[in-house]
Amino acid sequence: xxxxxxxxxxxxxxxxxxxxxxxxxxxxxxxxxxxxxxxxxxxxxxxxxxxxxxxxxxxxxxxxxxxxxxxxxxxxxxxxxxxxxxxxxxxxxxxxxxxxxxxxxxxxxxxxxxxxxxxxxxxxxxxxxxxxxxxxxxxxxxxxxxxxxxxxxxxxxxxx
Numbered sequence: 001x002x003x004x005x006x007x008x009x010x011x012x013x014x015x016x017x018x019x020x021x022x023x024x025x026x027x028x029x030x031x032x033x034x035x036x037x038x039x040x041x042x043x044x045x046x047x048x049x050x051x052x053x054x055x056x057x058x059x060x061x062x063x064x065x066x067x068x069x070x071x072x073x074x075x076x077x078x079x080x081x082x083x084x085x086x087x088x089x090x091x092x093x094x095x096x097x098x099x100x101x102x103x104x105x106x107x108x109x110x111x112x113x114x115x116x117x118x119x120x121x122x123x124x125x126x127x128x129x130x131x132x133x134x135x136x137x138x139x140x141x142x143x144x145x146x147x148x149x150x151x152x153x154x155x156x157x158x159x160x
Contacts, residue, residue, distance in 0.1 A: 041063040047141060063095055069087050071088055085137060086110060114133040
């Protein structure tokens, strides 16, 4: 378990458990080094690294807001060695389950994010197979959910 000091820094000698990011649900009878387990819900799409550090790798996107950066504290971690990607909330991708749309949102990253060669300055709709670039990393957005198909209403609970 990670302990934090009042100013947000980790206490000396503690570690970050990567399984503890995302939504935490208490599941009675399912103990795994504590009473919590991570559930980001079903996958809604992917970011695929098509060029740069991490080429050929993919990361999953989930329901709601997916913060993206190199730190394990983000819901989506792009830690493949590109120093131009910020640790915390460089940018975000939100999946809106009601309207079945994805949105790309500018974060706190110092380096610009480009979408199809255009700088991301304000939130915008994210279209299928859009090219997203940050630093030396080029990503392709691959949606699973959208206007033609989406997960039916899902109840989150203990594994079956």
